[in-house]
Amino acid sequence: MSDRESRFNEAGVPIGGATAGDFFALLKPRVMALAVFTAFVGLVAAPGVINPAVAVTAILAIALGAGAAGALNMWYDADIDAVMSRTSGRPIPSGRVMPGEALGFGLLLAMLSVMALGMLAGWLAASLLAFTIFFYIVVYTMWLKRSTPQNIVIGGAAGALPPVIGWAAAAGSVGMESFILFLIIFLWTPPHFWALALFKAGDYGAAGIPMMPNVAGEASTRKQILAYSLLLAPVGVAPWLFGFASGVYGLVSAALGAGFVWYAWKALASADAKMRNAKTLFAYSIIYLFAIFAVLLADSIAQRALAGG
Template sequence: MALVDNTRIDDTSFRMSEATAGDFFALLKPRVMSLVVFTAFVGLVAAPATINPFLAVVAILAIAIGAGASGALNMWYDADIDAVMTRTAERPVPSGRVRPGEALVFGLILSVLSVMTLGVLVNWLSAALLVFTIFFYAVIYTMWLKRSTPQNIVIGGAAGAFPPVIGWAAATGSVSLESVILFLIIFLWTPPHFWALALFKSGDYERAGIPMMPNVAGETSTRRQIFAYALVLAPIGVLPWYLGYASAGYGIASALLGAGFVWYSWKVLMMPDSDRVMKPAKALFGYSLLYLFAIFAAYLADSVVERALGLAGA
């Protein structure tokens, strides 16, 4: 008893936080998750296979939970740098609403739950791709690349590009060239999307010590690289039509969207060095979100229409 009386124990180390359900939901990065879910859904629906509707819902939910788990693990590890960036300071962990240990356990539990659900109920190929995606984002990107190289978002962008491949694998049990092209669209979209953000948030990244491209190579080099990626992305977006995977309607839509991406990237390239407001960079960042959603929506609509016409003609 004396030992207990004479030993000071800080019980705040053991007490659970008073986080709300909304705080834990915020750990899942719902805006990022929504894009992941949508691209995975496109991969699942566009795949040339029929999947049981119940299993389709299970697959999408598992992918969503896996994406959320990645976000929670990212917020757990990055709490120190999130705290010094204006864009992320109010996230649940740096703001103190969720304790780091809670975020870690939450992310690990969701990771195991999502992978096992997908593997047991759907197929193990899609589950293997999901576990690789979680590992790549949480460990390779978050714990290594993000703080060590200005190519962090280039290599790390692979994690965000896997969802349509996982959706495709969930429906077919395989990976095809068509799904790889969907992967490439997101993979090539990621650097100009995030570098546009980094241009007008470079102060945040500098304070956090993150070697984003504008802070390491300079704004001029970053603008050139954004434009170069746009020139490659635009024709890759049209590739499904060129290879016969999509109709001319998709080809026209993707070509117009790609031209828009090149145009906005050109405006960023031509942006005066004295432009501190960086309206072109902000405009490109906004358009890039529209581009990815619109091109996948066009691909989804094209696949649904083609399938409906095929059934009508059968």
């Protein structure tokens, strides 16, 4: 029996009795849905025509890969999940799934997803998916997350790769356009998670996770949130500036970016309601990323229709 399993048994937590819903929860379905959505946008925005069956299979494989990363993350982080209020109910710390089961489940899904993507959509996309899983688990989860307040900054590369994988699955290559999509998510990640960390600092402190507010303090974190927001706003407009999105996308993305900067400024400047403003920024950041990719998706579909394919 592993140290992780014995730790939970010695704590008196009942082990076993997992349902299909528990294993689905291991996949981090909300995170998986975001990865799948941005990958789909990358696939549709890429040049060329892709076979619909291959496109569906590619998206399913990317979903499995994202779910595998979630399961492996939950396996490794079971000890800190157990002491954080927002994660203590997850399948492993609550005792519904044994750590070894989560590990095997995650590894199996990872292998299946990479092999399926490679055989049906190309090995470039499969290699990127394999690298994403490796980076998220080994580089971010096992190393950065517990060792540096820059964990989210560097580790954000894993969450930013799905649109690049989707692009590679459709086009068989990657280019400047897919890098811009990567950069949007990469720059979005720090202000998004640091806003969460501002009002969950106690949880992270109890778990020993060196999130920015716990290490550099709230004031420094709020300044860095604003700095990243100022970088993100123009990068969000870049698909129009570089010619692979229309002026409509440009206007909408500019408005969304201005809103992001506004909420980041409010979180910095309003001393009387800092936690409330941090929560508002966190909520808006989710809307921002979904909206900007949704508009790009609609724009790409419209451009394909106008071009007759």
